[in-house]
Amino acid sequence: MAEKAALVTGASSGIGLAIAHMLGEEGYALTVAARRPDKLEGAVAELSGKGYDVEHVAGNLGDEEVIKSVVAAHRERYGRLDVLVNNAGVGIGAPVAEIETKKLDIQINTNFRSIPLFYRECIDMLRATGAEHRNALVVNTSSISGKHGQAWLSVYSATKFAVVGWTQSMHRELAAEGIKSTALCPAFVDTPMTDFVKGQVEASDMITPQDIAETVRLLLKVSPACVIPEVQFIRPSDEL
Numbered sequence: 253m254a255e256k257a258a259l260v261t262g263a264s265s266g267i268g269l270a271i272a273h274m275l276g277e278e279g280y281a282l283t284v285a286a287r288r289p290d291k292l293e294g295a296v297a298e299l300s301g302k303g304y305d306v307e308h309v310a311g312n313l314g315d316e317e318v319i320k321s322v323v324a325a326h327r328e329r330y331g332r333l334d335v336l337v338n339n340a341g342v343g344i345g346a347p348v349a350e351i352e353t354k355k356l357d358i359q360i361n362t363n364f365r366s367i368p369l370f371y372r373e374c375i376d377m378l379r380a381t382g383a384e385h386r387n388a389l390v391v392n393t394s395s396i397s398g399k400h401g402q403a404w405l406s407v408y409s410a411t412k413f414a415v416v417g418w419t420q421s422m423h424r425e426l427a428a429e430g431i432k433s434t435a436l437c438p439a440f441v442d443t444p445m446t447d448f449v450k451g452q453v454e455a456s457d458m459i460t461p462q463d464i465a466e467t468v469r470l471l472l473k474v475s476p477a478c479v480i481p482e483v484q485f486i487r488p489s490d491e492l
Contacts, residue, residue, distance in 0.1 A: 259323070
């Protein structure tokens with residue numbers, strides 16, 4: 253059994269990969285998961301190249317059976333879970349009259365539905381960790397659009413509002429068991445997911461994945477008596 257272990261979804265690039273690197277630096281054994289096998293293999297090569305202990309599972313993280321297989325692989329290899337990072341997400345913009353049911357379902361399943369399922373499948377390991385050191389951590393990636401609804405990205409915004417609400421509910425339900433839940437709500441981050449807007453916003457003016465990862469590092473360091481339920485990340489030009 254690993255001394256401490258973490259599971260990160262959406263870990264093939266961007267925020268998820270940056271968090272995985274940080275967790276490796278902090279001595280966590282890692283399970284990383286993402287949809288595309290080729291991109292995930294590249295991320296695993298990066299992480300393994302730094303000497304980190306890495307398990308990986310590729311698949312559609314909006315699919316319940318894939319979620320079960322990710323958690324089963326983690327459980328079999330490491331036997332414990334100290335940190336769960338629910339970061340997998342997809343944004344598909346459309347005006348309301350043009351919303352396609354398939355793309356609606358993809359966003360609901362990946363951005364929100366996957367998170368309760370990961371909690372459910374991991375709850376026994378999280379409870380064991382909470383009982384051990386009162387500092388089990390679940391990080392749920394929302395968005396600043398989960399605080400302020402956005403036109404065109406309306407479905408994406410709605411799923412990210414749901415992530416914030418779910419995180420608040422899990423705090424009320426699980427905090428007394430030593431399981432902390434934090435929602436991350438970033439504005440534009442320089443990742444492939446924001447390529448659609450880089451004609452209007454320069455990448456150099458965006459939040460970095462490392463900004464997010466360093467915030468998660470802080471969450472690892474605070475005492476069991478301190479819960480940080482939500483973090484908003486905005487740029488200097490963003491309105492409060």
